[in-house]
Amino acid sequence: MLAKGRKIAGRGEEMSAHYAFGPQDDDAIIKHRLLTRTTTTRGEPPLKKLQKKFMSFATEIEKDTDNASDCERLYKAFLQEINTFELPLLKSKAVVDANIREKESFNDLQVEIERQILQAKTDIEDLKKQLEQSKIERQHKEECEAIRKLICLQPPRSETEKLIADLEKEIADLEAENVACIRTLELRKKQFALLLHVVDELQISIEDEQKSIADELRAITGEQKMNIEEGSVVASDSMVVD
Secondary structure (H helix, E strand, O other): OHHHHHHHHHHHHHHHHHHOOOHHHHHHHHHHHHHHOOOOOOOOOHHHHHHHHHHHHHHHHHOOOOOHHHHHHHHHHHHHHHHHHHHHHHHHHHHHHHHHHHHHHHHHHHHHHHHHHHHHHHHHHHHHHHHHHHHHHHHHHHHHHHHHHHHHHOOOHHHHHHHHHHHHHHHHHHHHHHHHHHHHHHHHHHHHHHHHHHHHHHHHHHHHHHHHHHHHHHHHHHHHHHHHHHHHHHHHHHHHHO
């Protein structure tokens, strides 16, 4: 039983392998079925049936015997087969026309979508520019707000003007004081120069006096020496006389 089951399975595998088609054969098979109006792999194709009906009708007409009824019967069968074959063709034509219209609609839709895409890209670029401009404006507003806050932290203008006036007055006083100090300094320089001149003259006069005193002392010392020498000579002379 197992062997038999395996054999059947093997036959099934062979059949499935026999009727299997690769992806590369799909287009050719579909094209052949559409041309021959064959919807399945079994049975006789409609085109071949129509051909057989036509050949039977043509063969029956060519006979010399009295076969009008057979010819009429084959003619009707041929017409019926034509109608049967024509109906799928009309359906296919309707499908083709619908596909063409749908393709045109899709083409129009694609053109519209591409136009919308281009418009969207343009809008995106415009929005990017607006965003950059908005960022710049926002930055300017933030800077203005920061400056406004700094201005609010400063004292009122009246106080600032008063402070400036006080500072200007203080600067003027300092400049006047500076001028007075410069004048006083110039006067002190002149007085100091005069003092130095007087000191120099006084020093010169002191040196002259010291020099004259030294000369007088030397003169007095010389006279005393001369007097002493004269006294010693007189004494020696008196001793000699005695």
